[in-house]
Amino acid sequence: MKIQLSLDRVTIPEALQICHDAADAVDIIEVGTSMIKDFGNASIQAIRRAYPNKTILADSKTIDEGAYEFCSAYGAGADIVTVMGAASITTIAACREVANEQHKDYMIDLLEVSAEKMQLLRQFEDAIFCLHLPADKAGSGLEQMIQDNLQLLQGVSRLAVAGGISLDTIGLIAHSGFEIAVIGGAITKAGDRKLAAEQFRLATKG
Amino acid sequence: MKIQLSLDRVTIPEALQICHDAADAVDIIEVGTSMIKDFGNASIQAIRRAYPNKTILADSKTIDEGAYEFCSAYGAGADIVTVMGAASITTIAACREVANEQHKDYMIDLLEVSAEKMQLLRQFEDAIFCLHLPADKAGSGLEQMIQDNLQLLQGVSRLAVAGGISLDTIGLIAHSGFEIAVIGGAITKAGDRKLAAEQFRLATKG
Numbered sequence: 001m002k003i004q005l006s007l008d009r010v011t012i013p014e015a016l017q018i019c020h021d022a023a024d025a026v027d028i029i030e031v032g033t034s035m036i037k038d039f040g041n042a043s044i045q046a047i048r049r050a051y052p053n054k055t056i057l058a059d060s061k062t063i064d065e066g067a068y069e070f071c072s073a074y075g076a077g078a079d080i081v082t083v084m085g086a087a088s089i090t091t092i093a094a095c096r097e098v099a100n101e102q103h104k105d106y107m108i109d110l111l112e113v114s115a116e117k118m119q120l121l122r123q124f125e126d127a128i129f130c131l132h133l134p135a136d137k138a139g140s141g142l143e144q145m146i147q148d149n150l151q152l153l154q155g156v157s158r159l160a161v162a163g164g165i166s167l168d169t170i171g172l173i174a175h176s177g178f179e180i181a182v183i184g185g186a187i188t189k190a191g192d193r194k195l196a197a198e199q200f201r202l203a204t205k206g
Numbered sequence: 207m208k209i210q211l212s213l214d215r216v217t218i219p220e221a222l223q224i225c226h227d228a229a230d231a232v233d234i235i236e237v238g239t240s241m242i243k244d245f246g247n248a249s250i251q252a253i254r255r256a257y258p259n260k261t262i263l264a265d266s267k268t269i270d271e272g273a274y275e276f277c278s279a280y281g282a283g284a285d286i287v288t289v290m291g292a293a294s295i296t297t298i299a300a301c302r303e304v305a306n307e308q309h310k311d312y313m314i315d316l317l318e319v320s321a322e323k324m325q326l327l328r329q330f331e332d333a334i335f336c337l338h339l340p341a342d343k344a345g346s347g348l349e350q351m352i353q354d355n356l357q358l359l360q361g362v363s364r365l366a367v368a369g370g371i372s373l374d375t376i377g378l379i380a381h382s383g384f385e386i387a388v389i390g391g392a393i394t395k396a397g398d399r400k401l402a403a404e405q406f407r408l409a410t411k412g
Contacts, residue, residue: 008271009274033270033271033275034271034274034275034278036243036246037242037243037246037247037266037275037278037279038246038247038278039246039247039248040242040243040244040245040246040248040249041243041244041245042245042246043246060243061269061270063267063269063290063292063317063318064239064267064317065214065239065240068215068240069239069240069243072240072243072244073243084269084292086269086290086292086318087318088317088318111269111270111294112269112292112293112294
């Protein structure tokens with residue numbers, strides 16, 4: 001399982017410091033929506049310049065103007081860009097078209113997506129689908145929630161999961177068939193970020 | 207009826223030139239989602255610096271992290287910030303709380319909002335609701351479509367409308383009870399932007 005480190009609510013210098021501490025132990029660096037809206041493509045470009053060979057995800061959360069926003073984020077250096085599952089099928093299809101043309105990946109964020117809409121989203125077979133777990137469910141109840149969600153997503157080949165994942169829950173996540181686990185505060189707010197990232201890395205190998 | 211000039215897919219200098227030509231004839235300057243994602247809050251700050259007394263809307267299209275994104279956009283100089291109707295009620299409530307604390311307006315974008323969700327959104331009585339008309343419906347069929355949508359939105363006090371509005375359709379819009387008409391390319395792509403903006407202004411007074 002890959003670890004995606006999400007950078008949110010920080011300045012570009014703070015983001016670069018977090019990456020300096022933790023990037024070696026993670027597979028994907030996520031430029032969070034808050035960084036994109038605060039600093040624009042400059043936030044993606046800064047991480048790309050510092051990490052030319054790292055996989056970078058731009059959490060654009062596109063919900064309209066799919067082609068424009070995806071071209072812009074890939075152009076700034078992103079390898080993966082996100083579109084909301086709540087967007088229209090036309091918008092998501094426009095995002096897929098740009099992703100396919102540029103031979104890049106795209107992620108569909110399942111926030112606020114109904115079971116009915118999920119059925120329509122199954123046509124995007126090459127997408128990475130990102131499931132959000134309520135952060136407060138960490139621990140008890142999490143296993144059942146993951147199983148319930150995985151049933152809804154049965155047959156989806158590429159799955160990511162986000163939402164308050166900690167060292168207490170990463171083991172369960174790692175054994176549930178996800179391709180990517182998105183980790184934020186558990187690494188970025190840790191006293192020793194390098195150690196925290198390495199502990200997550202170790203847990204995914206367990 | 208107020209005219210909102212939307213600035214999209216342009217650089218900050220291009221946006222300032224468009225405003226130089228057309229701002230006098232419009233009521234609200236919209237910093238479009240594409241500008242926010244390309245250039246961040248700097249795009250809002252640049253328009254605010256140039257137009258300290260103009261009403262500025264930041265089309266943040268927030269769908270998560272409502273409090274953070276609204277504080278950030280208002281802090282950059284926006285008077286009105288947008289949240290997606292497709293966001294969770296919790297997220298929209300967080301946006302409203304920040305708007306109310308700062309005595310600012312907020313707009314709920316009805317893109318991809320079902321009739322069922324619209325009923326839930328009625329609790330946000332102080333919001334401006336923004337209806338999107340398919341651009342290709344300009345002319346024939348538009349009047350019927352407006353009536354159908356207004357029925358769905360019956361009782362909503364503050365309404366905006368966007369989507370390919372032209373000089374051919376602004377008259378009908380102006381007589382349909384909307385508070386704000388969002389105009390983009392019909393002004394920004396006009397040969398004479400000042401004249402185009404003044405023609406829209408005149409049409410809303412007709």
